[in-house]
Amino acid sequence: MADRIAVIGSFAELRALVSAVEAFRREAIGIATVYSPFQSSEIREALGEPALGPGRFFTLAGGVTGILTGVFLAWYTAAQWRFIVGGKYPIPYVPTVIPAFEFFILLSIIFTLGGMLFLNRMPKKRLPKYYDGRFSQDRFGLVVYCADSDWGKISRMMTDLGAQEVLKVEE
Amino acid sequence: MEGNAQTQDFSGYAGVDRQIVGAMWNPGRFYWVCVAVAGLGVLVGAVSWAWQIGVGLGVANITHPPMWGTYLINFVFWVGIAHSGTLISAILFLFRASWRTTISRASEAMTIFAVMIAGLFPLIHLGRVWVVYWILPYPNERNLWPNFQSPLVFDVIAISTYLTVSFLFWYTGMIPDLAAIRDRSTGLKNRIYGLLSLGWAGSEKSWKHYGTAYLFFAALATPLVISVHSVVSWDFALGITPGWHSTIFAPYFVAGAIHSGLAMVLLLLIPMRKIFHFENLLTLRVLEQIAKTIILTGLIVGYSYAVEHFLAWYSGDAAENDQFLFRMTGYYSWAFWFMIIGNAVVPIVLFFKRVRTCIPALFAVALIVQAGMWFERLVIIVGSQAHEYDPYSWGIYKYPSLIEWGIMIGSFSLFFFLFLLFAKFLPTISMTEVKEAIAHGESSGGGLHG
Numbered sequence: 296m297a298d299r300i301a302v303i304g305s306f307a308e309l310r311a312l313v314s315a316v317e318a319f320r321r322e323a324i325g326i327a328t329v330y331s332p333f334q335s336s337e338i339r340e341a342l343g344e345p346a347l348g349p350g351r352f353f354t355l356a357g358g359v360t361g362i363l364t365g366v367f368l369a370w371y372t373a374a375q376w377r378f379i380v381g382g383k384y385p386i387p388y389v390p391t392v393i394p395a396f397e398f399f400i401l402l403s404i405i406f407t408l409g410g411m412l413f414l415n416r417m418p419k420k421r422l423p424k425y426y427d428g429r430f431s432q433d434r435f436g437l438v439v440y441c442a443d444s445d446w447g448k449i450s451r452m453m454t455d456l457g458a459q460e461v462l463k464v465e466e
Numbered sequence: 467m468e469g470n471a472q473t474q475d476f477s478g479y480a481g482v483d484r485q486i487v488g489a490m491w492n493p494g495r496f497y498w499v500c501v502a503v504a505g506l507g508v509l510v511g512a513v514s515w516a517w518q519i520g521v522g523l524g525v526a527n528i529t530h531p532p533m534w535g536t537y538l539i540n541f542v543f544w545v546g547i548a549h550s551g552t553l554i555s556a557i558l559f560l561f562r563a564s565w566r567t568t569i570s571r572a573s574e575a576m577t578i579f580a581v582m583i584a585g586l587f588p589l590i591h592l593g594r595v596w597v598v599y600w601i602l603p604y605p606n607e608r609n610l611w612p613n614f615q616s617p618l619v620f621d622v623i624a625i626s627t628y629l630t631v632s633f634l635f636w637y638t639g640m641i642p643d644l645a646a647i648r649d650r651s652t653g654l655k656n657r658i659y660g661l662l663s664l665g666w667a668g669s670e671k672s673w674k675h676y677g678t679a680y681l682f683f684a685a686l687a688t689p690l691v692i693s694v695h696s697v698v699s700w701d702f703a704l705g706i707t708p709g710w711h712s713t714i715f716a717p718y719f720v721a722g723a724i725h726s727g728l729a730m731v732l733l734l735l736i737p738m739r740k741i742f743h744f745e746n747l748l749t750l751r752v753l754e755q756i757a758k759t760i761i762l763t764g765l766i767v768g769y770s771y772a773v774e775h776f777l778a779w780y781s782g783d784a785a786e787n788d789q790f791l792f793r794m795t796g797y798y799s800w801a802f803w804f805m806i807i808g809n810a811v812v813p814i815v816l817f818f819k820r821v822r823t824c825i826p827a828l829f830a831v832a833l834i835v836q837a838g839m840w841f842e843r844l845v846i847i848v849g850s851q852a853h854e855y856d857p858y859s860w861g862i863y864k865y866p867s868l869i870e871w872g873i874m875i876g877s878f879s880l881f882f883f884l885f886l887l888f889a890k891f892l893p894t895i896s897m898t899e900v901k902e903a904i905a906h907g908e909s910s911g912g913g914l915h916g
Contacts, residue, residue, distance in 0.1 A: 307478075309905050329670040332479055332646065333902040334677050338670055348671075350678040354686075365614075372611040393620045393697065400690045401627040404683060408634055411679035412664070415672045419665025426667045428649035431642065433479035 299466045301327065302449045303425050304437040304458035309335060311457030312435040316341040318456055319439060324449070330426065330436035338435075350410040357406025358399050365398035366391055425464060434459075440466075479901045483646055486893050486900075489742035490647075493890060497741050504883035511876010514869045515590060523593040525869045532851040532863035536870050537591040539843040540877055543726070544584035545625065545698050546719075546839060547881075549691060550727025551577025552632055555639070556687040559680075565755045567899045568747045572738065572885075573731050574636040575894070579884040580730075581629045583877050590873060617700045624697035631690055635683045641666050642676070642898045695723040702846070708789035709850030712777065718770040725763035725809060726839035728756055732832035734885060736825060738894065747895055750823055757822040760813050760835065768810030785855050792853045793845055797862050801841040802849070808838020 306312040312329070316338065319326055329338055339346070369391040379385055412418070430436045437458070441449050450461040518525050528535035551573040558566035589595050603612045603619055612619050644663035648656055666672065699719035702710040712718075732753065739748035778790040793802045812834045821827045848863045866874065888894065 330668050331670065331673060332668060333642070333898040333905065334673045335902070335905065339674065342670055344670065344674055346677075347681070348674045348678040350675050351682065354682045368611075369614040372614045375611060376613060390620075393693075394614050394623060396689075396693060397620075397623045397627045400686050400693075401630060403686050404631045404634055407679050407682045407686075408638060411638070411675045414675040415666075417664045417666065419667075422665060423667050423669070431646040431649045431666075431668055432483050 300443050301464045302439045303462045304453035305460040306435040313337045313341045315456040327438040327440050330430035353410025354403050354407045357403040361399035361402030362395045365395035369394045482900045486895050501886050504879045507875050507879020508883050510872050514872025518869050527867040531861045532848040536866045537587050538847050541587035542843045544580045546723035546726045547730045548577045548580035549723035552687050552691045556684040559684045565752050567903050568895050571896045572894050575888045577632045617704045620697045624694045628694045643893045695720045707850050708785040721766040725767050728760050729832040729835035736829050754822045757816045761816045764813030798849045802845050805838050805841045808834045
C-alpha cells in the first residue's frame with residue numbers, strides 16, 4: 296500500500312471546481328494541480344495566485360538586450376562606413392531609434408516565448424501522469440495528494456463539491 | 467439578437483470543440499472547389515514568375531521613371547493587409563473587446579500570409595532572384611555592413627520583425643487548441659498535433675505563464691503594428707519625390723493599412739462563416755463591429771487625403787502643387803477618384819445599420835475599399851514617380867503586362883490558397899477563448915458577444 300496517493304476529481308462546471316478549490320484551501324489540504332480547458336481568473340483567484348507570473352522578467356531581459364543590440368548595430372555600421380560630412384554627426388543618434396525599437400520588440404517577444412516554454416518545462420514528450428484528455432476539452436481536473444487513509448474523506452469531499460468522477464492513483 | 471441566441475447552441479464546452487474541429491475535418495465540397503480555383507491561380511503566378519526569371523525583367527511593362535510598376539504596389543498593398551490581423555488580436559485584446567474572440571485567429575493567419583506574400587515582391591522585382599542574399603543586411607566583400615540608419619534597412623528589420631512576432635503570437639495562441647485537437651484525435655493526427663502542442667496540459671501554472679506571455683505579446687505587438695507601416699511609409703517619405711516627401715505619411719499609411727486590412731477580414735470571414743457553417747460564431751454583430759471600425763478608418767483616410775492636398779497647396783511648392791494637380795486631372799486621375807470614392811466616401815454608407823447588417827452589402831463595401839486601397843498605392847507610388855521635378859523625365863506606366871497580371875493573380879490566389887489550407891489543418895477560431903467567453907457569460911450574463 297502506498298504512503299501517498301493522488302486523488303483526481305473531474306468537474307464539468309467551472310463554478311463547482313472553484314468552490315472545491317476554495318473548500319480544500321480552507322481545510323488546508325494541499326492542492327497539487329488544477330487542470331482547465333481554458334484560462335480562468337476565477338481558478339487563479341481561488342488558488343491565491345498572482346495575476347502575472349515570473350515570465351515578465353524574461354520579457355524585460357529581452358527588451359534590454361534588444362535595445363542594446365539595435366543601438367550597437369546602428370552605431371557600429373555608421374562608424375565603420377566613416378561618412379564624414381561637414382556639419383553632420385559621424386554617428387547620428389536619431390535614426391538609431393528605429394533599429395533599437397525593432398530589436399527591442401523582437402527580442403522581448405523571443406525571450407517572452409522562451410520564458411514561457413522554460414517555466415512550463417515545454418516542449419514535453421510525455422503528458423503528466425494525472426492528465427486526462429478531457430481536461431483540454433470540457434472537464435476541469437483537481438489533483439490532491441493525501442495519505443491513503445484519507446482517500447475516503449477526500450473523495451467524499453470532492454463528490455459533495457460537484458466532482459463527476461473521482462479517481463485514485465497510487466504514487 | 468442573432469449572436470446571443472445562437473451561442474447557446476454549443477451544448478457546453480465540448481460543443482465548441484465539436485463544431486470547430488468538425489468543420490476542419492469535413493469542410494464540404496465547396497471548400498475543395500475553392501482550393502482548386504486558388505491552386506490554379508497559384509500555378510498561373512508560378513508560371514508567370516518562372517517566365518520572367520527565364521526571359522528577364524523586360525517582360526514586365528516597367529520602364530523609367532515608374533520602375534516598380536505593380537510589383538511595389540502589391541508589396542505595399544500586402545504589407546497593408548497584414549496590419550489588421552495583429553491589430554484585432556493585440557489591440558482589441560488589450561481593450562478587452564469581446565467581439566475579437568471569434569475572429570482573432572483567422573485575422574492573425576491573414577497577417578502572416580499577407581506578410582509572406584509581401585516579402586515575395588522584392589524578390590520578384592529583383593529579376594535575378596538567385597542573388598537575393600545581396601540585399602540581406604550582412605557585411606559585403608569589403609567587409610562593410612549596410613548602413614543600419616537607412617530606411618531600406620529599417621524596412622527589412624521592421625517587416626522581418628513583424629513576420630516573426632506575428633507568427634509567434636499566432637502560434638502561441640494556438641498551443642492550447644492544438645492540445646485539444648491532440649486529445650480528440652488518434653493515430654498520426656494525434657502524433658502531429660501532439661508534436662505541435664509541445665506537451666501542453668493546461669495546468670493552472672501553465673495557464674498563468676501562458677497568460678503572462680500572451681499579455682506581453684499583445685502589449686509589444688501593438689506598437690509594432692503602428693511602427694511597421696510607418697517604416698514602410700518612410701521608404702517614400704524620406705525621398706524627395708513630390709507626393710512622397712511628407713510628414714503625414716506615417717499615420718496616413720497606418721490608417722490606410724488598417725482600413726484595407728479590415729476590409730480583407732470581411733472578405734475572408736463572410737465566405738468562411740458560410741463554408742464552415744460558423745454563423746453562430748461569426749455573428750452578424752461581429753461583422754457589424756468590423757464595419758463600424760471601417761467607418762472610423764475610412765474617415766481618417768479621407769481626412770488624410772484632404773490634409774495631404776491642403777499641405778501641397780499651402781506649401782507653395784510648385785512641384786508639389788503640380789504633382790497633386792496631376793493626380794486629380796492627369797493620366798491616373800481615374801484611379802485617384804476611385805481611391806477617394808472607394809476609400810473615403812463608400813464606407814460612409816456603413817453608418818446605416820441596414821447596410822451594416824446586410825451581408826452582401828458588407829461584402830460589396832469591403833471589395834470596393836480593397837480596390838480603392840490598391841489604387842491608392844498606384845496613385846502614390848506610380849503616379850508620383852511618373853511626374854517628378856523635371857518634365858523631360860516624366861513618363862507613364864500604362865498598364866501591366868500579361869506576366870505582371872499573372873504574378874498579381876498568383877499573389878492573390880496564393881493568399882487565399884494558404885488561408886484555405888490553414889482552415890483545413892488548424893483551428894480557425896480560438897476554441898479556448900470561445901470556452902472562456904461562454905464561462906464568463908455563465909457567471910456574468912455577458913459571454914461571447916456581451
